[in-house]
Amino acid sequence: MRNARGERMVVIDLDANGIDVSESKMLTRIAKSDSFFGATKYPNILFESDWHDPDVLITGGTVQGNVTIRGIKRVETFRITPAKCSRPGIDCDVEAIGSVNRKAYGIGSVSGVLAPEVELTLKVRFRTSGS
Secondary structure: OEOOOOOEOOEEEEEHHHOOOOOOHHHHHHHHOOOOOOOOOOOEEEEEEOOEOOOHHHHOEEEEEEEEEOOEEEEEEEEEOOOOOOOEOOOEOEEEEEEEEHHHHOOOOOOOOOOOEEEEEEEEOOOOOOO
16 A cells, blocks of 8 residues: 555455465464464464565665564564565565564464574565555
């Protein structure tokens, strides 16, 4: 979406059942489990950005917005890496990196494997609303 000032807002709706953790079957299974993202009960992880300058997708920078995990909504900030092509999100991935406090979203310790702050890396391609 674009507003009158030319700023954009994006909504990213992730399928929690489609999560893939660094090509590790064990970590992928843990991420989908009831003690982590709870993919069966909470099948969607949602990011709704604040309005931002679209140039951030080319030059890099930060984008803030609401993240909903396990039905809990909180404001988070993601760092956008500089684009590797002239049409990021279309011809190449937009890469966004951020960390969330797992406890704030009701995510347990998962056998002591995880620190309280969990880094998320999203690689995103866009599609327009309704497609």
